[in-house]
Each structure stands twice: as C-alpha cells, then as structure tokens.
Amino acid sequence: MKTLLQNAFNEAIRVADAHEVMKDYLPKERSGKVTVIGAGKGAAKMAQAFEQYWLGEINGLVITRYGHSVPTKHIEVVEAAHPVPDEAGLNGAKRIMEMVSPLGEDDLVFALISGGGSALLSLPIEGVEMAEKQAVNKALLQCGATIDEINCVRKHLSAIKGGRLAKACYPAQLMTLSISDVPGDDACVIASGPTVGDPSTTEQALDILKRYKIKGYDEKLVESIKLDDECFKNSVYELIATPQKSLQAASDFLASKGIASLILSDRIEGEACEMAKMHAAIVRQIIDHGQPINAPCVLLSGGEATVSLKNLKGRGGPNGEFMLSFLDQIRGLDNVYALAADTDGIDGSEDNAGAWVDPSSQVRMEKLGLNLHEYLENNLSYDFFEKMGDLFKPGPTLTNVNDFRVIYIAGSK
Template identity: 55%
Template sequence: MLQPRGILRSLFEAAIAAADPAQCVPPNLPEPPRGRTIVIGAGKAAASMARVVEERWAGDLSGLVVTRYGHAVLTSRIRVREAAHPVPDMAGLEAAREIISLVSDLGPDDLVLCLISGGGSALLALPIEGLTLADKQEVNKALLRSGATIGEMNCVRRHLSAMKGGRLAAACHPAKVVTLLISDVPGDDPINIASGPTVPDPTTCEDALEILERYGIKPALAVLEVLTSGRGESIKPGDARLAQADVRMIATPQMALEAAARVAAKHGLAVHILGDAIEGEARDVGKVMAGTALQVARRGQPFTPPCVLLSGGETTVTVRGQGRGGRNVEFLLSLATTLDGHPGVHALAGDTDGVDGLEEIAGAYLAPDSIARAWTKGIGVKRSLAENDGHGFFEALGDGIVTGPTLTNVNDFRAMLITEEAAINAE
C-alpha cells in the first residue's frame, strides 16, 4: 500500500485528471452549423480545450483562444495566444481585440464555440472605453491583495471590461453562442467563471463601487467615472442578444472531488467530502479543518479513522507579511499550527492549475513531523504564517508540489488523511 504522501498525491492527480479537456470536452460539443464555426476562448485550459475541439470537429473551423504563459499547446486551425495571469498585460489586451474582430460580422447560421476556464478574467483584458490597461492592472493588483472573494473581484472586473458580463456574447449576435465552461469558482456560477463573458450579469456598477469601498481600494479617477456614471453597466438578464446563448458546464470542483474519492476508496479508505465551495481566509479555513481532523482523530467523530476528508473551493490570502502568499500553502501552515504535529494526520493542498498564488508551485504536503523538521532548519511555523511565507516553509522541507501547467483548472483541492495510527493514539 502507498504511504500517506503517495496516497494523497494520487488523489490530487485524480482530481486534475477529471477536469482534463480530453475527457470532458467531446461529450459536450454541439452539432455543426449550416454556416461558419468560430472558436474563441480564454483561460488556463483554453488551449488544451481548443486542441480537443480540433481533433473531434468534423467540419471547417477557425478561431483564436488566449491562455496563460506556458499553457499553450500545438494547434493547426485555432490560433493560440499567451498572456499574463493574474495581472493582465498588453498581450491579453491585443488578443481580446482580435477575438472581438473575429465575431463582428457573423450571421444567424453561424456558430461561436466559446471555451472558457479559470483565469479568463485576466486574459480577456480589454478595458471599457475611457480606461487604460494600466487602470485595470492597478485595480486588479489591489483586489488580489485585499482579501476580496473571487465573486467580489469579478464583480468589479465585469464593470470595467469591454468583454465581460455578457458583452462578448452580445458582440457575437446574431450568431448562436455555445459556451463550454470548466468551473474554477465556488458554487459554479457562470457569471464568476472568467467574469462571465457570455452570460448576463445581474450585478451593477453600484455593487462594484461598494466592493471597492469595503476593501479600502481607491482607484484612478477614470475608474470611478466609469462606475459612478453607469457607463460600465454590463449586459442584463433578458437582453435579446443573449436569448440564444447555450451554456454547458463540463467540469467542476465537485466532479474533481468525486474522482479523488473513488481513488481513495480503492485504497480501502472511507471518504467524506466536506464541501466543494469553501471560501474565506485560508488561515481561518485551516483552523476549522484542523479542528475537524482533531475531532476525528481523538474522538472518532463525526467519522472513524482511517478516512480521508476532501474539500474544494477558493480561499483568499490577505498578504501582510513579506512572504509570497499562496492560499494553499497558507492553509497548510494554519492547519499545522493547530494540529501541532498530531500523529496520524497528513494533508495535501494544491491548486488544480498547478499555480498557487503567483508561484509555479501547485501546493504542498504536510506531515506530522513537518513542524519538527522545520525547527531543525531554524524555521518556525507561526512566524512563517505571520509572514505569509508558506512557499518558503515547504520549499525548505522539500515538500512543495510541482506539477507544471496542468492545462485545466477546477480550483483548490484539499485532502486530509487520518490514519489508523491516529485512532490507536486516541485509545
């Protein structure tokens, strides 16, 4: 039988595989139209999704998708552009302009196949008229450091964009638009996946202003003008241009957790999914999850060891220290401070896109002896947490998890393995 680290890594790999475009795109492709087929899209999985479309599409097609640097794959008919994430850059702006140009002269017999996955919000970086890329970059950086939820960040982004909040689908009218979505957001609301470029948006400029005020963000005067004047208002439910929009959710965090659960069951472990949409500060979630694990280990409640506790969602990190952030490693640091080396409790947390925060590291593995091993290197777990330095902590231990670009994204994956040793120590 695999050791705890190997088991947890196999669960993480199963979660990623469940969102592989090669598995989830083909069953959801629409019928070819009488007219043209234009493929567009954005996100960390956009290029790999486009490649699968090319392999499975019988008729003619062309198009353009934009993905994160390092996430491109070889395609023949659909062009792939790379741009920056999570802070947009000029390459993303230029790709967004090209996409708008591609869909500007379509008719009712044409089809737009839109491939959307996590990360698309930054990659479709076309500011609304009157704003510059620098304006959007400034707001985006402030939101990322503020501790705002993904829903709050995307609300602001939708009202500063020429593409988000349904505007891209409106630009495709009167062509039929079919959107294939790989969800990376808690609750799988399409409006929050890449900020909803092809779905109507019920939120308002007033909502966006309230979010900026809540987090003490003071944007440029041009941003305030767009929001206070109402010029940034998005496409609303009931708009006729989106009447024919067909949105298909093809991979979600819950599907990934269920795939991991099946692998855990093959190892003879009881599996309990605690939630696929858990939000909040990563350090707060870590404390709560640690409390649950300790109750299982000490009391056999509400579950009996050996077992695996799985969860997903998207936490946040308010960076106050000098570290590099990363919500999954921050979660693990917080978990470690509460577990305090309890024997028999192992954990793994990682982002399914292979990038935790701004780092090319998916996450990390936490063992019962992690704190003790860190002390031998002169590293204190509480100090690391105070500095938001989870990446530094786990790199020093050799316990960071590097996958490289996974070419998909269904948000964070967390697994806690509570072994028989925990049950024995509790007796």
C-alpha cells in the same frame, strides 16, 4: 501515503481534462464551419480537444496563461499574464472581438471558457487605461477580496466581460463550454461571465471598491449585459467540468483502495489561515471523538482560499498559506498527512501548486530551526516549504477546478 494523496489529486485533474469530457457536450453534427474563441488557464487544452472532435472547418483564437499553451492546428493560442492582466491579453481580447463582431445569424461560435479567463480576457471600457485596470486588480488581490468580488468589479470596468462578448457575437449562434473554478459554479463569475447575462450592478461593484478603500473608479463603472437581452436567445451554456465532479472522482478513487472519505464541501471560501483552523478542528474531532467519520479516513474539500497580504514581497499562494497554518494547528498530532494544491498547477505566482504536511513535518521544522509564525506573519509559505523540501510541483495541469485539499487521518486515540 503521499503517493496515494497525489493519485487522488491526479484523478481530480483527470475528470477535468478537456480531452476526457468535451466530446460529451458537442452536438452530434460536427461537420459545419465554426469560429472558436476563449480564455482561461485551460483554454489551450480545450482548443486542442475541440480540434480533435470537430470534423468541419475551424478558425479562431484563445488566450491562456504564460506556460499553459499546447500545440493546435487551426485555433491560434495567445499567451498572456495572470492574475494581473498585460498588453498581450489586451491585444488578444481586441482580436477576439474583431473576429466575432462581423458574424451573422448563420454562423456558429464556440466559446471555451475556464478559470483565469477574467484576467486573461482584459479589455477595459473606454476611458479606463490598461494601467488603471492592472492597479485595481493588484489592489483587490492584495486585500484578500473573494473571486466573486474581484470579478464583479472587473465586469463593470470591462468592454468584453459581463455578457459583452455574447453581445458582440450576436446574431451568430453561440455555444459556451465552460470549466468551473468558482464556488457554486456560477456562470456569471467564471471568467467574469463574458458570454452570459449578469445580475450584478455598478452599485455592487462600487460597494466592493469602497469596502476595500480603492478609490478613483466611481465615475468609470458601466452596467453589464442583463439576462433578458436579446443576444442570449441564440446562446447555449454548458459546464463540462466542476470542482464537485473532481472531488467525487477523488473520493471514488480512494474508495477503490478501501479508504473511507468525506467530502466537506466544494465551495469553502475565506482566508486561508481561517480555513486551515476549521479543517484542523475537524481533524481533531475525528481523532478525539470519531465524528463526523471514523479514522482511518480522508477529508476532501474544494473552494477558494484567499490571502490578505501583510508583506507585499511575500512568496507563496493561498494553498501554501493554508498548509502553513494547518501545520501550526495540528501541533502534537503524529498521524496526519495532507496536501493542499491549486488544480491549475500554480499556487499564486510561483512554480508550485501547493505543499505537503506529514507526521515528520514538525520534527523536521524544529531541526531546521524554522519559526513557523514568522513565515506565516510575512506570507512566506513558499520559502518555508522550499526549505522543508515539501513544495508540491506538478507543473501546469491545463485545467482549473479551484483549490483541492486532501487530508488523511491515520487513526484515532
């Protein structure tokens, strides 16, 4: 059963692989000279795929997370830190801006954007030091802010996000190819929208900072570039992979094996523990009442789980936290298998993508003497599942279409 669920995960990754999808979004004429820029956990793989399909002269630079690089011939790949930006990302962002700023209206730029690009493409506005940008990122991550909220603040403290990269490219022709890692696939949120017009305001960013009691940035926020700016008249934006496409691919794979599945949503957001309670409640509804689908069946969902850290030294990411809470909520059930994982292959900052739960989990936990609630209270999901031998470690997938959850219910009572 674990093999089946992992194969569903693998299928979700396959349809978000740049080599699989990019060629369908490139223009038919591919012999011209181009400048390629980009950022994100999938940026290096996207650059490699671009080189495979483009026939003309290529130069450029993309920024990806440490450990997410792949070989390229013409496009330089820079590795930097995620989710808290570092100097490598700062220097890479500066070089990208220097590369595109002199271009004219006869030039063509491709921007390869994927999840994680917001932290990797870090260029603070004048008057904000890199240490301040790092501090606000850490604070927002620790308080459980949503990706929309984090990116809203980032855009209004940035000299490259919120449409400012498109402004720097103008008057060159700009084509953005993007892989979505955000609920709803909002282009303004993916990597904080460096190449699209941004409707958010400094007032909204300030409200977010006040809500989470983060001080010191009130007078430093700047307005982003709006959609009616002339720089977007030469700009085209294409989504080449999305969470929904990946969920559908997993569902189609399961159907080919004769297994019914139900996609709950591609945009479930919130605290990991609360999301786990909701998923567990649906599992029990299926087992007890055969609603909204009869067992045996599979539940699929995507979106963005967050964690409000109680223990700043905790180990584990949102998917591990989800699984720890889910295991707690399905106590007494012996017919459920589940996997929750980040599709980029890294759940938070450890080396796992997520974790497994199966019908033997509760018995094994008791034999090991593990107090689930203590691990949950201290944000130690990595430690818990490491001791259980249930960490899921596929390694970097070089793409990112957000969280992926697959739950198999073997039968009903």
